[in-house]
Amino acid sequence: MILFENVTKTYPRTTRPALDDVSLEIPRGEFAFVVGTSGSGKSTMMQLVMKEQDVTRGRVLVAGRDLDRLPERKVPALRREIGCVFQDFRLLPNKTVFQNVAYALQVLGSSRARIRQTVPETLELVGLAGMEKRLPHQLSGGEQQRVAIARAFVNRPPILLADEPTGNLDPDTSLGIVQLLDRINRTGTTVVMATHDTVTVDAMRKRVIRLDRGVLVSDMEAGDYTTGSIPRIRLEEEAEAPRRADEPEASDGYDDGDPTAYDEPDGLPPIGRDADEPRSRGGIFRRHKAVQTSDR
Amino acid sequence: MRFQFLLGEIGNGLRRNLSMAVSVVIVTMISMYLLGLGLMGQRQVDTMKDYWYDRVQVTVMLCAEKTRFTNCAGEATTDAQRTAIKAELEALKPTVKEVYYESRDEAYDRFKQTYKNSPLARAGESYFADSYRVNLNDAGKFDVVASSIKGMPGVADVQDQKKLLEKFFTFMNTVSWAAIALSSLMVLAAVMLISTTIRQTAFSRRRETGIMRLVGASNFTIRFPFVMETVLSSVLGAVLAMGMLWATVRYGVVGFLSQTLTDTAFIGVADVYYVAPFVIVGVIVLSSLTSWVTLRRYLRV
Structure with missing residues (x-):
């Protein structure tokens, strides 16, 4: 799904590369953390995937596209396959929760019927049912981030990038957000989350890619990673559960593990078939169209 | 949508x-x-x-007694000269569209009519002369007419209204x-x-x-x-x-x-x-x- 081949990125007028010869692969359906201190190249990595930046050397492949050879006019089609969440939420302050999420569909030309159907579904999925008419400033930070996640996910993109999504949130709220991303991941969406929040990383037991000043220093399989610190928050079931062997192949979008193992900790309805497979008629059409244009 | x-x-x-x-x-x-x-x-x-340009005319002024034009040498245009000039102008067709003759008296009357409320109307008859008024098919062809008529005996001057316009x-x-x-x-x-x-x-x-x-x-x-x-x-x-x-x-x-x-x-x-x-x-x-x-x-x- 995402492939970095000896990627080096040097910003103009700087000597030290922001990313230095990084090679890694994130398969479809995986949940990966990218950790490292500020300036270690996490955000650069995200921006390369989005093609907000171009590589200096090397190759980035995302969803079957070689980004270096992707012409400018096909970048929007790439971004339609990637949902994006940021530390600062980036909500439109004068639009309600519903309008903020609907905006992502509107600019892509979705029908009104589809918006009326998909937006409440997605809001329910992120745990904001009933808050449609609120304005962003009437929400807590965690709720605002959930709106941002809903907006990123409302098109059901196969990839979700989260750049420090918990950077502005307290530990409890952060955990809720990460669990939400985990739930989205279990629908088959590839999730990449950049963070320096070691507590959450430890608690989640997922793949961890560690960057230090642009160099890939370690890449650990799900569960192997620990920062060495004692997590202040521990999820009993999660922490004691054995390492999930089926993690990276959840690409079919179905949870083939024991459903009881995923008893939702946040008490939200499990993501059903609908959310799993955003295959309402419009959805299929759009997705196919996007693929076709990129093949030409 | x-x-x-x-x-x-x-x-x-x-x-x-x-x-x-x-x-x-x-x-x-x-x-x-x-x-x-x-x-x-x-x-x-x-x-x-x-x-x-449809209306501008070339004026071929003829000589009167005591005019200052050197071509006239102080003599009035004779009838023979008049005929020669007229023939020359007619020969210039189709560059020349029409030729009218305007006598000194007619010119003076027309002038008085046009400027009757103006102090210019007091100008004497001696300022006027007989002339041929020539309409051209192409207002730009003044030079053709001027070059063949200007030196002829009895012609005081050839004037182009187009220049003024x-x-x-x-x-x-x-x-x-x-x-x-x-x-x-x-x-x-x-x-x-x-x-x-x-x-x-x-x-x-x-x-x-x-x-x-x-x-x-x-x-x-x-x-x-x-x-x-x-x-x-x-x-x-x-x-x-x-x-x-x-x-x-x-x-x-x-x-x-x-x-x-x-x-x-x-x-x-x-x-x-x-x-x-x-x-x-x-x-x-x-x-x-x-x-x-x-x-x-x-x-x-």
């Missing part, structure tokens, strides 16, 4: 940036009005040329070009204003455009509202300018000037209808080009 959404975005943008939109309207209106006036001036010159036309032409030059300065101002407006609106809406970019909206979806906002306001300006121009021609030229000065031709509202589509299309092209170029620079995708 998308169309409706884009319309909504355009409406929102215009409402939020109303003062900017109004300034674009006004600047376009004034620049296009000036341009229109310049173009109307050009067309007025053309109309008058068409009118007058040309001075007047040059003056009018200069004025209308000045209006066009001024309007091009205004157009430059309009272009820069549009560019500034777009930068301003792109900045004030960077949050929205940022999200559009993130979710993968096409360049067209992101830029179209900006372009349409400027195109709409500048077209409104151009339409208003053409309205003003129409009013100027309808009430200023057709309604007033041509009533007052009856012995020449003036432009009509048809000339405004002829010019207006070009001006409006020009404004559309100019404003969409300007906004597109500005957006390329200030709205990275």
